Amino acid sequence: METTSDHNNNNNHKPHFILIPWMAQGHFIPMIDIARLLSLHSVFVTVITTPGNTSRISSTISRLLPVHFTTLSFPSTATGLPPGCENLDSVPSRDLARNFYNAAKLLRQPLEHHLVPPPLHQAASSPALASLGFTPSPKNSTFQDSSFKASPASLFSAITTLAFSNPMRLFPLLSNLFFYLISQQQQQQQQLMITKSELPKFFDKSSEFYDIYKELQEGENSADGIIVNSFDELEPEYAEFLAKATKKRVWTVGPVSLSSEDKLDVSERGNKADINEEDCLHWLNTQVPGSVIYVSFGSMGKLAPEQVKELGFGLEETKRPFIWVMKDVGKFRKRNEGKCFLIRGWAPQVMILKHKAVGGFLTHCGWNSTLEGVAAGVPLMTWPLGADQFLNEKLVVEVLGVGVRVGAKAVVSMEGGEKGTSGDQVVRREMVVKAVERLMDDGDEEGKKRRERVKELEEKAKRALMIGGSSWLNLDLLIGYVSEHDVVKLHG
Ligand code: UDP
16 A cells, blocks of 8 residues: 555655754754654755754764754854854853844855755755744745744744734734633633733833844745644644634644654753663652652743742652752752652653653643643643743643643743742742642542543544654645645745
C-alpha cells in the first residue's frame, strides 16, 4: 500500500523546507522537532541558525542526519551583547532584549544572500519554503514564506492578529475591558473572558516592546500560512478562528514534542541537561507512581527571591515529593533531602514528564510546556507569569478542564530579582498548598475527572502524530500545498 509519504517520495516537486527558528528556546526547540517531522515525511529540510545554537544541540544534530544545518555567525558584540550570547535565554538582563532583536535584524543581509536561488540543496527542486518563525524576515526573499508559531492555534495567535490588525475588534467600543470567545468544546457553549490585565503587555502601544512585536506581526502578515504546534482534537474551533482572523491557511501539526521516542532525543531536547539524567531517573524510580510534582517556569522564567521562598515553603508543606527547576537568583535550602530533587539550570523536561512517578506539573503555561504536559497525560497546576501564558491558562483550566490555577493574577516581570513579583502580586505559600492538594488529591471526584480528561488528550495527541493521524495528515497537506505552489512570492 502506498502511504502519503511514499507519494511525496515519488513526487518530482519534492519541496525543500528552510527553517529559520527564532533564537529563543520556546521557538527553537519545537522548530527542530518540526525539522525532524518533515524529514520523516521525506522532504528536504535545511535549518539556518547560529553556531552557538547548533553547539547546544550537537548531539541531536548527529542523530538528525537527513536534516541539513547551516550556520551564520551571530553579531552579538556589534549590538553590545556579550560574546556568545546567541539565544534569548542567555541575554543577561531584560535591558539588553532590544540589543538581541537588533542583532537578529543584522542577520537579514546574510540570510538574503543564502536564500538566493538556486536552493542550498542542489538536489532539491522548486518550490522551496522559508519558514521564518519570529526571525525578522529577509526583504525580497524569493521564497514562499510560511510562519511557524509555537503558540496555541487559538487564543494567542488569533488575538495577536486582531490586536495588531484591528484593535477595535479586540476591545469593542462598549466594553473596553473584556473580550469574549465562544467555544463549543465539551459540547457546550462557553464564554472565555479575558481581562485587559491578562493580555500580553506588548499589545499595549505604550509598552517598551510594542514596536518590535508590531514589526514581527507585519512580517507574519505576509506569510501564506501558519504552522501551529497544536493538534486538531485539542482546540479545533480556535484553529478555525485563527484561519478566519488571519485569512490564512492553518496547519496544526503537533504536539511536536512527540516527534521522537529516542531516549537521547527526549532527554537532550534543546540543551544538555545540567544534571545527570540517570540520577534523576533513579530518584524518580524510587517514588510512588503519580506522586511527584514537577515544577518549572520554562527556559526564562525567574521568580523574585521572596516568591522563591514562598513557593519553596509551600511545596515543602505539602509533604509531597517534587522536582524543582530553578533559573532564579533566589535561594532555596532543602530541608527534606528525600522529598526534593533540585535542578539548577537546564532540565530534561520531557523525559521527566513522561516518567510514571510524575503526577502533576506546576507550569508557567508557556505553550510548549503546556502541550508537553498534556501529551504526557499529566494534569497541570497553572502559574502564568506573562506573555501568552494567561491565555494558555484559560484554555487549560476553562476549556480543556485539565488544570488547577494557583491564583496568579497579573503579568509580572520574568526577570525575578528586584524587578520581579512583589507585594500583593506574590503567590503565598497557602495558595501553593491549596492548589497542590486540589491537583494531587486522588479521592476527589473533580480531580479524578481532570486526570481522566488529560489521559484522553494524551491518547489523542499520540494518535495525531501516528501515520494517518490528524497532525501527520496535516503535515502531508502542508507539503502538498508547497509542492503545488511553485509561484514564488516576494516578501516585503
Ligand atoms: N525546557 C527544558 N528544560 C528546561 C526549561 C525548558 O527542556 O529546563 C524546554 C521545555 O520542555 C519547552 C521549552 O524549553 O520545550 C520552553 O518553552 P515554553 O513555551 O514552555 O516556555 P518559554 O521558555 O518559551 O517561556
